[in-house]
Amino acid sequence: MFDLLVVGAGLSGLQAALSAQQAGLTVAVIEARDRVGGKIWSVPLASGRGYADLGGAWINKSLQKRVGAYVDKFGLKTVVQRLEGKAVMQQAPGERFEFPFGVTPSDFSPEEKKSLEMVRDHIQAESLKPGPPRLEDDNVSLDQYVRDLGALPGTIKMVNIWAQVMHGLDSTEYSAAWFIDYCRKNRGLLAIRADDASGGQHLRFRDGAQSLATNIAALVGAPNIHLSSPVTSITDHGSYTSITTTTGQTFTGRKTIISIPSTMYKELNIQPPLPPRLQAITNATTLGDYNKAIVCYDRPWWREHGFNGYFASYVGPVILARDTSVDEVGNYCLTCFVNGKPGRGWGRLRAHERRAAVLAQLAQIFGHEEEVYKPIEFFDQIWQAERYSRGALAPITALGHLVEYVDVYGRAVGNLHFVGTEYSPEWKGYMEGAICSGEVGAGEVVQALKGRERANL
Numbered sequence: 001m002f003d004l005l006v007v008g009a010g011l012s013g014l015q016a017a018l019s020a021q022q023a024g025l026t027v028a029v030i031e032a033r034d035r036v037g038g039k040i041w042s043v044p045l046a047s048g049r050g051y052a053d054l055g056g057a058w059i060n061k062s063l064q065k066r067v068g069a070y071v072d073k074f075g076l077k078t079v080v081q082r083l084e085g086k087a088v089m090q091q092a093p094g095e096r097f098e099f100p101f102g103v104t105p106s107d108f109s110p111e112e113k114k115s116l117e118m119v120r121d122h123i124q125a126e127s128l129k130p131g132p133p134r135l136e137d138d139n140v141s142l143d144q145y146v147r148d149l150g151a152l153p154g155t156i157k158m159v160n161i162w163a164q165v166m167h168g169l170d171s172t173e174y175s176a177a178w179f180i181d182y183c184r185k186n187r188g189l190l191a192i193r194a195d196d197a198s199g200g201q202h203l204r205f206r207d208g209a210q211s212l213a214t215n216i217a218a219l220v221g222a223p224n225i226h227l228s229s230p231v232t233s234i235t236d237h238g239s240y241t242s243i244t245t246t247t248g249q250t251f252t253g254r255k256t257i258i259s260i261p262s263t264m265y266k267e268l269n270i271q272p273p274l275p276p277r278l279q280a281i282t283n284a285t286t287l288g289d290y291n292k293a294i295v296c297y298d299r300p301w302w303r304e305h306g307f308n309g310y311f312a313s314y315v316g317p318v319i320l321a322r323d324t325s326v327d328e329v330g331n332y333c334l335t336c337f338v339n340g341k342p343g344r345g346w347g348r349l350r351a352h353e354r355r356a357a358v359l360a361q362l363a364q365i366f367g368h369e370e371e372v373y374k375p376i377e378f379f380d381q382i383w384q385a386e387r388y389s390r391g392a393l394a395p396i397t398a399l400g401h402l403v404e405y406v407d408v409y410g411r412a413v414g415n416l417h418f419v420g421t422e423y424s425p426e427w428k429g430y431m432e433g434a435i436c437s438g439e440v441g442a443g444e445v446v447q448a449l450k451g452r453e454r455a456n457l
């Protein structure tokens, strides 16, 4: 029997396993996919020019201490997000304007600018206030919350883009408290939105973000990680736990850490069933439509025309895009987020239709069709369609639930412990948050087992 079983080899599960091993526990990690990394997945370009990050990509070494320490420890190379050049805003089909990157778009009317800055400053101030989420904010959608602040129509649409790009849902679909709490755990709205050294989109991995997971997995040790082993049932027998997989294996461990998104707990046969209040919250968490289309070119033609590759759109299907080139290896690409409701429709299209829709929008944004329509590679990734993710970024609680179920959400039940980026007290939703949560979960298990040994003596 192992001391600890860990379900899932995403960053939170891998870190939980590593921290537990470092505390002297024996561990088996059981992963459904044939790879580690979960929602970080880097696929090689056919051209041999590096990788496309289909999941998590951006980090900030100084604001995200754990990721920063791993980057140094493993000697991983990073690339600074390129900011120089004009950004583009698409307001309606056939209507777009250019503006200097990093400022409130100059084509907004003075009233709209004032309204946007008022809402931005309000949410920033709220997200810097310590304290738990408020019930009144949890019972109202983010959309209604900003309407109640007196936001003008352009601001309401911009807040919707923030919601789509940050969480893959529209602002009508989840609570203001969840949005504000997310900002609060992640150093405020401005740090989340910033693409420079003050924010979450400052750096990327030259050789793909998944290298973070593969390096942590190497520390855990390949023999301790069982890939291609989807967990089908988990039983807490009181004095130990057991896990069965679809491949017919059974594992036993004194404790089990479950690191899959809470939205998917209901897909496991957990015995005895989780307490009703824990089921009530986790059965109702939602994963967003958080998709990427990565369009690779032979050269960064948009820069030659003064663009930095960033654009935002009220029209879709792409709601926001950035230049994610790695110049050093000749990897020139635009990463397009196709999220929220526009992404939901796009995700149902056939592959050739998805590609056509993205390229047509790039042509509307940048012009220069002769360049746009000559990508050398095109990737797209629909996380909702992934059997072992069912969406992204991280599970979002239903209206009112964040406050109502705070006493059970993420709390251990018997010998079962829960980790995942959704539970992190810092950088929730991010790679850093996943690692942080893994550490916390392993700490809980180590403490609980110590207590048990003492009790047995």
Ligand SMILES: Cc1cc2nc3c(=O)[nH]c(=O)nc-3n(C[C@H](O)[C@H](O)[C@H](O)COP(=O)(O)OP(=O)(O)OC[C@H]3O[C@@H](n4cnc5c(N)ncnc54)[C@H](O)[C@@H]3O)c2cc1C
Residues within 6 Å of the ligand: 007, 008, 009, 010, 011, 012, 013, 030, 031, 032, 033, 036, 037, 038, 039, 040, 054, 055, 056, 057, 058, 059, 229, 230, 231, 232, 259, 260, 261, 264, 290, 291, 292, 383, 388, 389, 392, 393, 394, 419, 420, 421, 422, 429, 430, 431, 432, 433, 434
């Ligand atoms: C498109 C996209 C963009 C993102 N951008 C960023 C970014 O720029 N910066 C950033 O920091 N973060 C980003 N993220 C978020 C980041 O990737 C996640 O926060 C983090 O990887 C989550 O780790 P986790 O361990 O909590 O969950 P997961 O990665 O989901 O890990 C869960 C693991 O459990 C496994 N599993 C599921 N079901 C079973 C089962 N039945 N049996 C066994 N195993 C199972 C899964 O295969 C998976 O490996 C992005 C995510 C996506 C999808």
